Amino acid sequence: MDGTGWRPVKRTRTFEDVLAQIERRITEDGLTAGDRLPAERQLAEQLGVSRSSVREALRVLETLGVVSSQVGRGPDAGAVLTSRPDSALTDLLRLHLGLAGLEMREVIDARHMIEQWAAAHAASSGADTSALAAALAGMDGAKSAEEFVEHDTAFHCAIADASGNRFIAAIMRSLRDSMRKYSVEAVRRLGDTSVLRADHVRILEAVERGDAGEAVRAVSEHLAHAYPTLFR
Amino acid sequence: MDGTGWRPVKRTRTFEDVLAQIERRITEDGLTAGDRLPAERQLAEQLGVSRSSVREALRVLETLGVVSSQVGRGPDAGAVLTSRPDSALTDLLRLHLGLAGLEMREVIDARHMIEQWAAAHAASSGADTSALAAALAGMDGAKSAEEFVEHDTAFHCAIADASGNRFIAAIMRSLRDSMRKYSVEAVRRLGDTSVLRADHVRILEAVERGDAGEAVRAVSEHLAHAYPTLFR
DNA sequence: ACCAATGTATGGTCAGACCATACCTAACCA
DNA sequence: TGGTTAGGTATGGTCTGACCATACATTGGT
Numbered sequence: 001m002d003g004t005g006w007r008p009v010k011r012t013r014t015f016e017d018v019l020a021q022i023e024r025r026i027t028e029d030g031l032t033a034g035d036r037l038p039a040e041r042q043l044a045e046q047l048g049v050s051r052s053s054v055r056e057a058l059r060v061l062e063t064l065g066v067v068s069s070q071v072g073r074g075p076d077a078g079a080v081l082t083s084r085p086d087s088a089l090t091d092l093l094r095l096h097l098g099l100a101g102l103e104m105r106e107v108i109d110a111r112h113m114i115e116q117w118a119a120a121h122a123a124s125s126g127a128d129t130s131a132l133a134a135a136l137a138g139m140d141g142a143k144s145a146e147e148f149v150e151h152d153t154a155f156h157c158a159i160a161d162a163s164g165n166r167f168i169a170a171i172m173r174s175l176r177d178s179m180r181k182y183s184v185e186a187v188r189r190l191g192d193t194s195v196l197r198a199d200h201v202r203i204l205e206a207v208e209r210g211d212a213g214e215a216v217r218a219v220s221e222h223l224a225h226a227y228p229t230l231f232r
Numbered sequence: 233m234d235g236t237g238w239r240p241v242k243r244t245r246t247f248e249d250v251l252a253q254i255e256r257r258i259t260e261d262g263l264t265a266g267d268r269l270p271a272e273r274q275l276a277e278q279l280g281v282s283r284s285s286v287r288e289a290l291r292v293l294e295t296l297g298v299v300s301s302q303v304g305r306g307p308d309a310g311a312v313l314t315s316r317p318d319s320a321l322t323d324l325l326r327l328h329l330g331l332a333g334l335e336m337r338e339v340i341d342a343r344h345m346i347e348q349w350a351a352a353h354a355a356s357s358g359a360d361t362s363a364l365a366a367a368l369a370g371m372d373g374a375k376s377a378e379e380f381v382e383h384d385t386a387f388h389c390a391i392a393d394a395s396g397n398r399f400i401a402a403i404m405r406s407l408r409d410s411m412r413k414y415s416v417e418a419v420r421r422l423g424d425t426s427v428l429r430a431d432h433v434r435i436l437e438a439v440e441r442g443d444a445g446e447a448v449r450a451v452s453e454h455l456a457h458a459y460p461t462l463f464r
Numbered sequence: 465a466c467c468a469a470t471g472t473a474t475g476g477t478c479a480g481a482c483c484a485t486a487c488c489t490a491a492c493c494a
Numbered sequence: 495t496g497g498t499t500a501g502g503t504a505t506g507g508t509c510t511g512a513c514c515a516t517a518c519a520t521t522g523g524t
Contacts, residue, residue: 014508027330039474050509052284059288063295066327071475072517078474083333085324092320095298098259101315106399113400117345167338168345171403246477271505282478303506304486310505
């Protein structure tokens with residue numbers, strides 16, 4: 001027998017077919033966040049596969065932050081389309097950091113890049129800074145390193161949000177989530193947070209003033225203060 | 233009965249427990265890419281759950297690019313730990329773009345940010361530029377817009393790779409994958425690619441010379457040429 | 465008009481079976 | 495002895511059918 005051009009009968013797994021079908025439905029039918037998918041049993045019957053395969057496909061979509069499943073009955077039950085890339089990105093980062101596939105240095109460099117970009121864009125677009133001010137106030141009242149980092153994270157994520165780019169903001173949130181423990185440790189090692197507070201005020205004022213260049217410089221120096229060991 | 237402190241018997245789904253157990257195993261046992269996980273049936277028995285739940289957990293990990301399953305028997309069969317965040321990021325972006333949860337503008341802004349950062353770092357670290365030169369040569373021989381974009385993507389991803397940050401490089405690859413069709417259309421609309429070629433040469437030379445500032449400017453102007461409608 | 469009991473569709477889980485795959489082993493033959 | 499081949503076996507992939515908990519829907523009674 002000649003082996004030329006032979007294709008195995010089945011090259012993709014069933015749940016991948018289901019995945020492709022659902023994705024096709026999303027794009028062709030113009031489904032958007034909030035719309036409901038058919039129930040698992042219906043979907044299985046429509047596609048001629050078992051419920052297990054449908055479930056595995058839905059699990060993938062849930063992992064990617066595209067659907068959210070609710071039990072019970074009613075308009076909100078079943079698989080609903082969502083758009084929450086945040087948790088997916090967070091899981092992705094956490095696991096790959098755990099596998100030593102990525103190093104903290106790379107994460108912090110990425111954060112540095114994003115913060116500079118976001119601060120510049122927030123400044124030049126005259127974004128709302130009330131969320132930043134609120135987070136700043138929270139940091140002043142913080143009684144522990146954990147609490148401080150919590151509000152610090154809110155402050156920096158608020159900058160990313162203010163940039164208006166949801167994708168970049170999502171990456172920012174995931175980065176901060178992934179390095180939470182690391183940040184707490186850094187704050188503890190630092191002891192005095194007054195330097196960080198002054199940095200935050202400087203960033204906030206630069207953004208409020210619309211001074212993008214100063215905002216970028218302020219962010220850069222702030223990170224150098226927060227993680228002195230990582231910057232030469 | 234007092235209701236204080238009552239917790240429902242089950243708050244997390246079984247496969248999420250499995251997920252947590254596997255993740256704990258990875259971190260505590262120091263498992264790393266290349267190591268094997270127990271077989272699905274063994275895992276199910278060890279954790280006292282059904283094979284379906286184990287499979288759903290493994291499906292999640294596979295979606296996140298953390299494990300890769302091989303059928304059959306032998307040392308390479310079963311669920312093997314990997315570290316491939318690229319495809320996960322690509323799927324994430326593609327689906328969320330399809331759901332209109334993200335707009336192309338945000339993707340291109342993110343690309344702009346990454347390319348500037350990567351070009352600057354590649355330049356100042358004196359990275360190897362042979363991959364860039366190869367991609368450049370490929371673009372010269374391109375006979376269609378698709379082929380041109382293919383090598384153009386390789387060129388820009390090579391810059392990200394040269395920056396030495398694998399996380400940022402992974403995002404770059406995903407961004408390019410997600411906007412492939414959009415890029416092809418942009419090249420077609422442009423017609424003449426000689427401007428883009430000159431931009432690439434300018435970027436390559438700046439990186440080779442180690443001139444970070446010039447590299448950033450060259451990247452910025454290149455993107456303005458490639459996507460004129462998106463820059464004011 | 466309100467409220468309680470019942471019905472029902474949903475996702476979540478389980479058990480058990482069968483298939484295709486690919487390695488492993490032992491029997492077999494030269 | 496050495497190579498080949500046939501069977502064994504562990505693996506993931508899929509299917510079926512069942513049962514549970516949940517939460518809305520419906521019905522009936524007050």
